[in-house]
Amino acid sequence: MPAIDDLVLFTQVIEHGSFSKVAELNNVTKSVVSKRISKLETELGLQLIYRTTRKLTLTEPGEVLYHRAKSISHVAQAAFDSVKGYSEALSGKIRMSVPTISGELVLAKAVSDFCQKHPGLSVDMSLNNHFVDLVADNYDLVIRTGYLEDSSLIARHIFNSRWVICASPAYIEHYGKPEKPKDLNCHNCLGYNPQSTGPFDWQFIKQNKIYTQKVSGNFSSDNAIALKKNVLAGNGIAYLPNCLVHDELERGELVELLSTHAGKVVGIYAVYPYTRKPAKRIQALIEHIRESYMEIKEKF
Template sequence: MQLPDLEAWAIFARVAELGSFAATAESLGITQPTVSKAIARLEKRIGTPLLHRTSRRMTLTAAGQAAVDRAARLLAEGEAVEAAVTAQAVSPRGHVRMAAPMSFGVAHLAPLLPAFMARFPDVTIELVLGDETVDIVGGGFDLALRIGNLDDSSLLARRLCGVRILLVGAPAYFERAGRPKHPRDLATHRGLTYAYARSGTAWRFHHARHGDYSVGIPSVLRANNAEALTPALLAGQGLALQPEFLVWRELKRGALEVALPGWQPPEIAVHVVMPPGRSRPARVQALIDHLARRLSQAPWAAAD
């Protein structure tokens, strides 16, 4: 059995990332002819070109497009292995810059940090909170937490835990407005809506027997932070689709109730995303592992 040419695949991944043989050579500390020979060797081995090269630009062929994501993962894993082995005898140290959604960051992320800080006193953390999607690479972030279904991108991602979305309202609201029996009934109810919801103005549900159903609901309050809907929810001013991590305590004490049992909005997840094509320093990996371990045990975390 012939071993794969891992070095050439790693060089190809960096060429695809940087778009230049010269930049790749400088990045990897090798010569430009070494880069060119590696790509030529790889193309000969697989029997098809990976790159279109002209005097002015370089683009991926169809074969290159099909291979680039896996090649990038090979490079990242190789870098990560070397970094982990090099750092295994050294306590993680240095600075980690992290972004997270506002409400989740305050209520569920920040309480996890003191234990990490006590275990790794030489690691400093900069936490940037906000519900807008940050540019991880442009903003100089080592990682970011994202809640929802991830768009296709070049970012590296790791799922930390599942999150149920629940349709909830206060008992006083149901006493006044009645309980919806089917998603279509929501068209006559009052909605409290999250501005950054991926589904826009439509609320989507799935039932094991009745299938999928989408409905629009009149919005009487719209906010770009889901926690800002909680006071109106508790005051009986409408219904909202809320992640369970925001309302699990209110549900437990009966201040809120789940509407439409059996009709489930699509589940989402908490992910950590990282810049592509980079090895993860020990301090970043240690923080990711800490968050994964703690969040998977949260009382609201959905089982995977």
């Protein structure tokens, strides 16, 4: 398997378009750079670069490799930066946006505690369930749930949030308990609007594969707490983050349904611009957020 540092060197050569510039950046000779690229090509059994006296041109496999490997150098640098000067005092301001649920349940206190530990630092945190444009809206950091499609952003996975289907004991006593997903067709299901698949498209698992089933109901909302209140009132069945209803389930105020069928797990990510080198305060805050989730992981 090719060495990671050779892949990093390869991406540098393409980005700078010169063996000489890369040699200068790495304090080695031009011949060393050339030999290491040749070694990479030999190990792969492919020509990656067409070399002429005027320019360097990627071959087709070279182009594929470059697009796959170009993030390696950024990830490696971020790893080094995350520990360099870690003991230095953190200061400045961070603008961040987080989903309402995460903000109210975990992040408001976690971020406030972070500010207490670093008196020279302040955080402006916006709670918003709607998609925000991280760059256009000038946010330093965004906490997002679900799949990240924008390749111009870097996402660090923080945690996975398990969702549960639940109802109140009163609802179950009056309408019965569904034993399989199809039984939900006879129940009033409450929809959560921010879902990318639609508020009444619920995810289930069968033979280790996720599938979606359409349900229906007389109420939907973009606010999960509003849905929880309606479930507690006995107005229907909802599919909600475990962290939101964990305490009510523990106290018996809500009952988990179809636990072996529910298949919804949502990733929680810390997202920042790909082109912007994250400041140490951003890296430190991301790590603090990750640790905060880990401390109460049983609720997720």
